[in-house]
Amino acid sequence: MTHTIREATADDAGRLADLASVTFPLACPPGSSPADIAAHLANTLSEENFRAYVADPEVTVLVIDADAGLRGYSMLVDRETRDPDVAAALTLLPSVELSKCYVHPEHHGLGAAAELIHATLGSAAATGAGGIWLGVNSQNAKAIRFYEKSGFRKVGTKSFKLGTTVEHDFVMERPLP
């Protein structure tokens, strides 16, 4: 795949929403309600939401831009967490949140995610933070393995509301260079 990894712009918002509609369901545990997934896509991962994320000075969205279109994206949020469970778990402060990390399924297992996380860690380090953290569904073994390979370790748990269902996430963190 010929591609570049670059910061997203407002022009990417529609394509990011399309990509999110393919990749978000892959991060949900089996048995998640299609209605809950659809509501999350509409309320959090819409074109309008992506336009706002890209415009937010505390948010960095990176995309894998390939001939076939956007093939992956990550989102960093550089502000203090309001989640008390996360705040209690983190040991490397200040810490940037890796809020989203998704690769199109046609590119899983091929190294694209490693390149994306490498670039994302570079952006996170540039903020001057000491650590980076994320929440990942406790049933998402593939992503947990990927994050462990990328230097993250489990430091706690938190809850995540998908529609009306409360999901359990692991909190993971790693130091930044």
Ligand SMILES: CC(C)(COP(=O)(O)OP(=O)(O)OC[C@H]1O[C@@H](n2cnc3c(N)ncnc32)[C@H](O)[C@@H]1OP(=O)(O)O)[C@@H](O)C(=O)NCCC(=O)NCCS
């Ligand atoms: C998470 C994601 C970015 C990782 O990218 P990837 O290209 O699949 O990652 P890799 O192939 O490098 O690593 C995945 C690892 O999980 C392993 N794995 C795959 N399926 C697995 C499973 N069901 N259980 C446990 N491990 C699994 C792979 O073997 C690999 O480990 P290895 O290199 O030791 O063999 C990508 O899978 C993705 O976008 N998933 C859907 C969205 C998602 O879940 N995002 C994370 C939200 S927090």
